[in-house]
Amino acid sequence: MALLVVSVTWQILSRYLLSEPSSWTEELARFLLVWIGILGASYAYKVKMHLGIDLLAQRLRGGKAFALDVFVNAVVAGFALAVMVVGGSKLVAMTWELNQVSPALGLPMAWVYTVVPLSGALITIYAAENCLHGWREYRDGNTHGRGSV
Amino acid sequence: MTMVELALVLTFVLLLTLGVPVAFCIGVATMLAMLVSIDPGPALTTIAQRMAGGINSFALLAIPLFILSGLLMGQGGIARRLINFAKCLVGMVPGGLAFVNVISCTLFGAISGSAVAATSAVGGFMVPAMDEEKYEREFSAAITATSATTGLLIPPSNILIVYAVASGGVSIAALFLGGYLPGMLVALCLMAVCALYAKRRNMPAGGTVPAAEVLRHTLAAAPSLFLIVLVIGGIIGGIFTATEAGAIAVLYALGLSVLAYREVAITELPGILLKATETTAIVMLLVGTSMAMSWLLAFQNVPVLVAEALLGFSDNPLMILLMINLVLLLVGSFMDMTPAVLIFTPIFLPVAVQLDMSPLHFGIMMVLNLSIGLCTPPVGSVLFVSCAIARTSIARIIKPLMPMYAAMFVALLLVTYVPFFSEALPRFFGLYE
Amino acid sequence: ACGVRDEVTVLHLAHTLDTGHTVHKAMVHLGEQLERYSGGTMRVALYPGGQLGNERELIELLQIGSLAMTKVSASPLEGFVPQMQVFNVPYVFRDQAHYQQVLDSAVGRELLDAPLPVRLKGLGYYDAGSRSFYTVKQPVNTPDDLAGLKIRVQESKTALRMVGALGGSATPIAWGELYTALQQGVVDGAENNPPSFFLSGHYEICKYYTLDEHTAVPDLLLIGTVAWNSLTSEQQQWLQRAVDDSVTFQRQLWAQDSAAALAAVEEAGVEIIRPDKALFRERVAAMQAGYRGTPVGDLIARIAQVGR
Numbered sequence: 001m002a003l004l005v006v007s008v009t010w011q012i013l014s015r016y017l018l019s020e021p022s023s024w025t026e027e028l029a030r031f032l033l034v035w036i037g038i039l040g041a042s043y044a045y046k047v048k049m050h051l052g053i054d055l056l057a058q059r060l061r062g063g064k065a066f067a068l069d070v071f072v073n074a075v076v077a078g079f080a081l082a083v084m085v086v087g088g089s090k091l092v093a094m095t096w097e098l099n100q101v102s103p104a105l106g107l108p109m110a111w112v113y114t115v116v117p118l119s120g121a122l123i124t125i126y127a128a129e130n131c132l133h134g135w136r137e138y139r140d141g142n143t144h145g146r147g148s149v
Numbered sequence: 150m151t152m153v154e155l156a157l158v159l160t161f162v163l164l165l166t167l168g169v170p171v172a173f174c175i176g177v178a179t180m181l182a183m184l185v186s187i188d189p190g191p192a193l194t195t196i197a198q199r200m201a202g203g204i205n206s207f208a209l210l211a212i213p214l215f216i217l218s219g220l221l222m223g224q225g226g227i228a229r230r231l232i233n234f235a236k237c238l239v240g241m242v243p244g245g246l247a248f249v250n251v252i253s254c255t256l257f258g259a260i261s262g263s264a265v266a267a268t269s270a271v272g273g274f275m276v277p278a279m280d281e282e283k284y285e286r287e288f289s290a291a292i293t294a295t296s297a298t299t300g301l302l303i304p305p306s307n308i309l310i311v312y313a314v315a316s317g318g319v320s321i322a323a324l325f326l327g328g329y330l331p332g333m334l335v336a337l338c339l340m341a342v343c344a345l346y347a348k349r350r351n352m353p354a355g356g357t358v359p360a361a362e363v364l365r366h367t368l369a370a371a372p373s374l375f376l377i378v379l380v381i382g383g384i385i386g387g388i389f390t391a392t393e394a395g396a397i398a399v400l401y402a403l404g405l406s407v408l409a410y411r412e413v414a415i416t417e418l419p420g421i422l423l424k425a426t427e428t429t430a431i432v433m434l435l436v437g438t439s440m441a442m443s444w445l446l447a448f449q450n451v452p453v454l455v456a457e458a459l460l461g462f463s464d465n466p467l468m469i470l471l472m473i474n475l476v477l478l479l480v481g482s483f484m485d486m487t488p489a490v491l492i493f494t495p496i497f498l499p500v501a502v503q504l505d506m507s508p509l510h511f512g513i514m515m516v517l518n519l520s521i522g523l524c525t526p527p528v529g530s531v532l533f534v535s536c537a538i539a540r541t542s543i544a545r546i547i548k549p550l551m552p553m554y555a556a557m558f559v560a561l562l563l564v565t566y567v568p569f570f571s572e573a574l575p576r577f578f579g580l581y582e
Numbered sequence: 583a584c585g586v587r588d589e590v591t592v593l594h595l596a597h598t599l600d601t602g603h604t605v606h607k608a609m610v611h612l613g614e615q616l617e618r619y620s621g622g623t624m625r626v627a628l629y630p631g632g633q634l635g636n637e638r639e640l641i642e643l644l645q646i647g648s649l650a651m652t653k654v655s656a657s658p659l660e661g662f663v664p665q666m667q668v669f670n671v672p673y674v675f676r677d678q679a680h681y682q683q684v685l686d687s688a689v690g691r692e693l694l695d696a697p698l699p700v701r702l703k704g705l706g707y708y709d710a711g712s713r714s715f716y717t718v719k720q721p722v723n724t725p726d727d728l729a730g731l732k733i734r735v736q737e738s739k740t741a742l743r744m745v746g747a748l749g750g751s752a753t754p755i756a757w758g759e760l761y762t763a764l765q766q767g768v769v770d771g772a773e774n775n776p777p778s779f780f781l782s783g784h785y786e787i788c789k790y791y792t793l794d795e796h797t798a799v800p801d802l803l804l805i806g807t808v809a810w811n812s813l814t815s816e817q818q819q820w821l822q823r824a825v826d827d828s829v830t831f832q833r834q835l836w837a838q839d840s841a842a843a844l845a846a847v848e849e850a851g852v853e854i855i856r857p858d859k860a861l862f863r864e865r866v867a868a869m870q871a872g873y874r875g876t877p878v879g880d881l882i883a884r885i886a887q888v889g890r
């Protein structure tokens with residue numbers, strides 16, 4: 001993951017250090033950004049860093065807090081499954097089947113889009129994990145607020 | 150309003166209140182509205198395509214790079230050096246420490262490009278220092294939060310890059326130059342609030358700093374300040390693009406904090422990179438889902454309808470601009486900056502252009518407007534951070550914030566109605582018209 | 583989501599040009615004609631200015647089926663349909679009359695159906711004129727003058743080869759960034775048709791326009807097969823008639839705009855150079871020959887036969 005950031009930096013540096021106007025470095029850097037952004041989003045979800053309002057969650061305790069936690073994770077998982085996994089897979093399948101390639105690198109666009117269903121699957125797993133964790137806490141009577149997701 | 154927009158707005162607000170992360174609120178609202186308006190199969194695939202397509206942009210590449218350079222500077226002792234430098238400048242006047250806070254936040258926000266980073270880096274030092282001089286804790290936290298937002302206007306600025314993308318190609322270089330004067334204008338208006346506060350409370354002066362000290366602190370801060378010169382000079386001089394400037398900033402910050410100041414160890418770098426990746430991903434998921442939402446809004450012709458409604462409501466350009474500003478202030482208090490810019494630029498920019506406002510001028514106005522929202526509840530990342538650092542609550546910080554909101558609003562009106570502030574510098578450097 | 587949706591068939595048509603462009607005006611005309619032919623039961627919803635995506639993304643949306651139609655230049659279509667390369671091969675057309683003849687011939691109609699395997703169908707060609715070089719400092723009178731000049735090209739492998747064959751050094755840059763790139767000296771020149779040269783403001787920087795007319799790359803009006811197959815054969819006929827009308831309409835507008843643009847840039851102090859095209863044509867003979875035996879080579883040969 002960290003390597004990706006480094007390679008973006010390097011790609012852009014090489015662009016002018018070599019003063020060779022090549023278009024493929026730009027394209028590669030953009031594709032890396034798509035991968036970092038969307039795959040990173042699943043990691044950010046795992047460590048609960050996405051921005052949100054947790055005013056309500058902080059006020060709830062016990063069963064209500066657990067119910068809200070399950071609801072929020074279910075909404076996120078619903079989006080990840082429907083749009084990212086289902087929609088993303090269809091996008092990958094379509095660009096693969098129609099053999100669409102990128103203009104500069106000649107890279108199949110399907111490879112670029114693969115990150116969408118991949119990240120969607122991870123987010124779904126993390127959402128399930130969060131619910132399981134929340135349930136254990138609720139069962140053990142450890143009922144502090146959920147904190148920000 | 151048709152069923153589609155209604156579904157969109159209601160779902161978004163409901164999910165936001167319940168604590169679903171903003172990016173997913175946008176995504177789910179878009180998904181439901183999209184399912185109502187086109188066939189389910191294409192609807193889901195289209196959102197997936199818009200998410201990836203929205204991020205697949207060369208201009209956006211600058212963002213992870215400036216995030217990384219900002220992180221490096223945050224941990225590299227640069228904030229402390231800038232505060233010392235600011236003390237030399239204004240430490241001697243009554244209420245000097247408050248001025249130091251404003252200037253430090255402006256300088257640090259300017260070079261790091263992040264208001265949250267500026268709030269935590271400067272606030273961490275300045276709030277305890279202001280405590281000792283009997284400033285109210287809430288005032289210190291409020292002034293830190295508000296003045297940190299000036300860094301969003303003073304380049305480098307990720308949000309101006311996002312605007313450049315959303316507006317369909319306003320020059321990033323011109324926007325960067327255009328942000329200087331408005332950013333400083335906000336800082337000046339905030340300093341006016343500090344002056345009033347100091348006068349009413351008879352705040353002490355900090356005493357003059359000996360010349361030798363001034364020289365020492367200036368020299369220590371110079372390499373940090375040089376980054377601004379390097380980034381903007383390189384862009385204006387046509388040596389590199391804004392994206393490449395991001396890479397330069399990373400290298401420079403790396404050299405400064407690892408080699409020169411020696412405050413970041415090599416072993417800390419993987420952690421910083423991971424942190425940068427994480428922040429990038431948060432922004433990019435927002436970009437992706439917002440892009441899908443703005444696609445749907447465009448598909449539903451919302452920009453055209455809003456423009457017609459606004460232009461039909463009043464034929465006075467001054468009134469229409471005021472209304473746009475009020476709507477944006479409302480948006481900004483509920484929504485984070487990046488999605489707000491991405492979603493509302495295609496809606497309001499055509500109206501502004503019809504009123505003979507340049508896309509450059511509009512962009513600066515919009516960013517200034519939304520940066521006020523970063524310091525307002527219920528959703529305000531800068532506000533949250535400054536409250537956390539000062540260990541105070543949102544309820545208590547609101548009172549000292551009021552005159553500062555007013556000051557920022559004055560700056561906003563000036564920037565809205567006087568194109569000079571946004572356009573003079575870009576025009577002077579021949580980057581505009 | 584509105585009640586009318588069931589009665590009126592709406593075709594969503596998105597493109598990346600601004601509303602002042604002849605192609606946009608032709609699309610407005612298309613919509614009017616379609617409403618007339620269909621007795622008000624069909625309508626076109628227009629989305630100009632790239633608000634729904636760039637050309638490549640719009641093509642994808644056609645394939646996905648969330649958008650009905652779009653306009654693309656034949657160049658970006660190369661990634662989807664290799665035969666489209668033929669338009670970027672320099673001097674495949676003898677002159678403007680030959681170019682129009684080819685588009686209206688069996689070869690032209692065949693090329694419209696070439697994208698069918700990738701779920702796209704061409705409905706018609708909009709004229710995008712002939713592309714010529716413009717340069718900032720050095721006038722280009724012969725191909726030799728191109729030597730060492732960095733010339734911006736579209737993101738197309740054939741376009742890269744074309745400029746290389748003519749002697750320049752090709753640099754792909756996004757159209758939106760070209761103005762500053764020319765200003766800052768990142769490239770020494772570019773190539774495009776007269777209206778684009780004028781509307782982009784590039785004439786403010788580039789003071790030499792060499793009308794060598796190396797390529798004529800038409801714009802294609804595409805419909806996704808998902809949308810096309812959802813229409814009844816009667817609706818398909820109405821649509822095709824409306825498209826044909828708008829194509830005729832656009833060609834007239836284009837001729838006017840092209841002449842007006844040339845006059846305007848000359849007025850603004852641009853030197854218009856009319857070089858000996860034979861010199862340029864000679865340079866690319868080898869590039870044309872290189873396609874022999876490939877599908878593109880066969881197309882070149884058939885195009886040469888049109889009107890003979």
Ligand code: NA
Binds near residue numbers: 259260300301303
């Ligand atoms: Na900044």
Ligand code: NA
Binds near residue numbers: 525
């Ligand atoms: Na807010």
